[in-house]
Amino acid sequence: METTTTIEPKQKVYFDLTTSPHLHSKWTTSKVMWFVVAALVPSIAAALTFFGWTQIFIIITAVVFAVGTEVSIQVIRKKQITWFDGSAALTGLLLALTLPPNFSLSATAIGSVVAIGLGKQIFGGLGYNIFNPALVGRAFLQAAFPVQITTWLKPNFAVDSVTSATPLAAFKFDKIFTDTVPMAIGNVGGSLGETSAIAVLIGGILLIAVGIVNWRIPLSMILGMFLFGGMFWLINPQNPTPIFHIFAGSFLFGAMFMATDWVTSPITNKGMWVFGLGISLVLVVIRIYGGLPEGVMYSILFMNGFVPLINRYTRPTIFGAVKEEKKK
Amino acid sequence: MKKRVTLLKEFTKGLWEINPTFKQILGMCPTLAVTVSAINGIAMALATTFVLFFSSLLISLIRKWIPNQVRIASYIVIIATFVTIVDLVMKAQFVELSKALGPFIPLIVVNCIILGRAEAFASKNNPLRSMLDALGNGAGFLISLFVLGSIREIIGSRTILGYQVMPNGFEPWLIMILPAGAFLTLGLLMGLANLYTERKKNLEREALIAQYKRVGREEITDEVLKEAGV
Numbered sequence: 283m284e285t286t287t288t289i290e291p292k293q294k295v296y297f298d299l300t301t302s303p304h305l306h307s308k309w310t311t312s313k314v315m316w317f318v319v320a321a322l323v324p325s326i327a328a329a330l331t332f333f334g335w336t337q338i339f340i341i342i343t344a345v346v347f348a349v350g351t352e353v354s355i356q357v358i359r360k361k362q363i364t365w366f367d368g369s370a371a372l373t374g375l376l377l378a379l380t381l382p383p384n385f386s387l388s389a390t391a392i393g394s395v396v397a398i399g400l401g402k403q404i405f406g407g408l409g410y411n412i413f414n415p416a417l418v419g420r421a422f423l424q425a426a427f428p429v430q431i432t433t434w435l436k437p438n439f440a441v442d443s444v445t446s447a448t449p450l451a452a453f454k455f456d457k458i459f460t461d462t463v464p465m466a467i468g469n470v471g472g473s474l475g476e477t478s479a480i481a482v483l484i485g486g487i488l489l490i491a492v493g494i495v496n497w498r499i500p501l502s503m504i505l506g507m508f509l510f511g512g513m514f515w516l517i518n519p520q521n522p523t524p525i526f527h528i529f530a531g532s533f534l535f536g537a538m539f540m541a542t543d544w545v546t547s548p549i550t551n552k553g554m555w556v557f558g559l560g561i562s563l564v565l566v567v568i569r570i571y572g573g574l575p576e577g578v579m580y581s582i583l584f585m586n587g588f589v590p591l592i593n594r595y596t597r598p599t600i601f602g603a604v605k606e607e608k609k610k
Numbered sequence: 611m612k613k614r615v616t617l618l619k620e621f622t623k624g625l626w627e628i629n630p631t632f633k634q635i636l637g638m639c640p641t642l643a644v645t646v647s648a649i650n651g652i653a654m655a656l657a658t659t660f661v662l663f664f665s666s667l668l669i670s671l672i673r674k675w676i677p678n679q680v681r682i683a684s685y686i687v688i689i690a691t692f693v694t695i696v697d698l699v700m701k702a703q704f705v706e707l708s709k710a711l712g713p714f715i716p717l718i719v720v721n722c723i724i725l726g727r728a729e730a731f732a733s734k735n736n737p738l739r740s741m742l743d744a745l746g747n748g749a750g751f752l753i754s755l756f757v758l759g760s761i762r763e764i765i766g767s768r769t770i771l772g773y774q775v776m777p778n779g780f781e782p783w784l785i786m787i788l789p790a791g792a793f794l795t796l797g798l799l800m801g802l803a804n805l806y807t808e809r810k811k812n813l814e815r816e817a818l819i820a821q822y823k824r825v826g827r828e829e830i831t832d833e834v835l836k837e838a839g840v
Contacts, residue, residue, distance in 0.1 A: 426784055430781075
């Protein structure tokens, strides 16, 4: 008699499915996230210096509500709770730094909930979102409270009675150019984290040095600014110089912290160049021809939408593959 | 074999099971465009229901005489007739609403709910069933537009049907009365609707499996489940 033995698994085998990449690295998600938070400390310090220490409440509100939203959605969806990886806290922090000083706390909370809820968790959580969550939150606030979000506070050390308008708004509506030095230090009107170019650069260069941020994206954005901004400037000297473009508004902040978000930027080196140049081009067009003075947020979100396409067309050749012959 | 559907079911299925907005995903253009306030949503839905009801009835009555090749053109002519009636009546009697809804009343002609019901239902069923189906779909459309319009009106302008419901301290979210707010609200509502449907289906499926186990039937294959419709 023939006997067959069937091996029955005693235990169910669970496959842990996570998003790619699966390469092992010393950088875990939480390490990266907390490191970026650390890199933002100079910007936070600059914000508190120039706009008063009470601005810390905006930051706290944004972070608390971002983390709270993340946890509550994960509890509702019965997913693993991952607030401690810091990604939600970072989103909240980034959102807070893009808001104007003295922004209402309730609106900040709404922005945080939207950023995490609609910007990230609705797509499935970390790694699945198409658009930068912090910028989604800010775009929502921009559309929901257009007056509040463009009400700027005069910085603490303003030497003269320069209005509290941002350098970009001053240029757009009154054709006044702000000097580069106050813009670099941060003694101008603007969103909390964006005004001090030096603080942003310290954090950004730190991130590039340790390899969290790929230098290609910020560099291509800055070069793109020289290229496209310079082009418009050469055509019409009434337009701002590339240097003004770079130091005004949230360009550097966007280049260092927003566009370089791992999830929403291209994965290929070539793609990063396309992405960065694209952002600069869209940005210059918005700043010069658009109705709003600033467009970093929209240009990054716009290019975020192209990332899958960029990835597809800049896919590197497989190792050893021979270039396909052109069909005749 | 065709399942027997009760007359009541012909009406009630439009409310939820084949709700034009959430299940058939038809008529998105007016849904997104006019639901700035609850009253606009109601007016739009009522106008659509009127056209839907009469065109379904007429198409069902003459369904045997319409040549198959020109049926769409015939439906459009019939629908356009009733849309013209609605448009002129609204312009004469409800000037404000007519202005608020703007081009969306004439655009009912190409509303895919009406054309969809004509093509999928009225052209194959008798007038009584067609009327009930049209009313059901119209009511379903009314419910979804009212819900969507109310949410957008409450958050976007603090009122519902013109009465203030939110306190003055509440800062209205302008985004809700912009097109972006329509997309967000509709997307979230549709997500909730899908979630509900899925949960319900899973529960039914589990109940059926439990029932099969009780009576001792061994094989619960996918085919069996499919046949039971869960």
